[in-house]
Amino acid sequence: MGATEKLYVLGHPVGHSKSPAMHNAVYRALGLPWEYGFADIEHSHEAQAFIEQRSWLGLNITTPYKELAFAAADTASEAARLARGANVLVKIDGKLAAHNTDGFGCVTYLQSIGACFEGARVVVCGTGPTSFSILCACVDAGASVLMLGRDAQRARERVEAWRAAYAACVAHDEHAVCAFQTTRTAQTAREARSKREVRVEGVSYDDSRSLISCADIVIDATPLGMKPGDPAPFDVSALHEGQWVFDAVYGHGETALAAGAKAAGCTFRSGGGMLVGQAVAAVQLFLQAAGEPDTLGFDGLLDVMARAAGFAL
Incomplete structure (x- = not known):
């Protein structure tokens, strides 16, 4: 011991x-x-x-x-x-x-229950560290990603800075091989980075309705839902059956996003x-x-x- x-x-x-x-x-x-x-x-x-x-x-x-x-x-x-x-x-x-380890935990979990990121269109809500960790894991899993923020210019600037940092990692052959990654997940990251064009954009919530509607997977990585009365980060009427919706918040009851996603017939999971x-x-x-x-x-x-x-x- x-x-x-x-x-x-x-x-x-x-x-x-x-x-x-x-x-x-x-x-x-x-x-x-x-x-x-x-x-x-x-x-x-x-x-x-x-x-x-x-x-x-x-x-x-x-x-x-x-x-x-x-x-x-x-x-x-x-x-x-x-x-x-x-x-x-x-x-x-x-x-x-x-x-x-946020992105690894999010994407690995969703993959384990049937979500497919290869070729998927993914929307990630938020421009904080959790959002960018998830963004990176989605890209490594083969998805194109749209990042939503409250301010369009700030979202674009942060995404561009991320793209530059990501490109620098690829150039230096840094493939995110961490203690918790299996050989298979590390190989997946290598293949994604070496063979695919990185497709990442940043827009505001105000400009996102049609983009959310076209998404295969929607991930909310904001703190919204942790306080009673918190709204969803976007108009949930844009959601529809066939989409996967994931809310990183857990343990605070049913969030506005959870209620909207379930009502729309989406496959919904919370952050557990x-x-x-x-x-x-x-x-x-x-x-x-x-x-x-x-x-x-x-x-x-x-x-x-x-x-x-x-x-x-």
């Missing part, structure tokens, strides 16, 4: 998070005396201080501190750099490594599956940093964590 380690989910609010239940269950299953808890911190300067203490092995980062976590890291994976934010921080020899997928990837990063073996493997970790969270994947 290894040494006791402290791990947390950092954000505000995080009281709804299933992360402690999932992580503590999997560390018990692995025979590790690790403890995972809540770090619900309202103010950014206090969150910054908590990160800088480095009195933990790893953090999962959620809204609104992904950009802050990225800036605090000493090194960053390609996924975190392309997302411009980190949802995982790992302490290795006293230094902080930033990762972003993504939460588990990205959490499994984070666990593998934590184990690697601590030099602990992964005796359960990806599927075993997935099963334990999904059951602990009460999600049927």
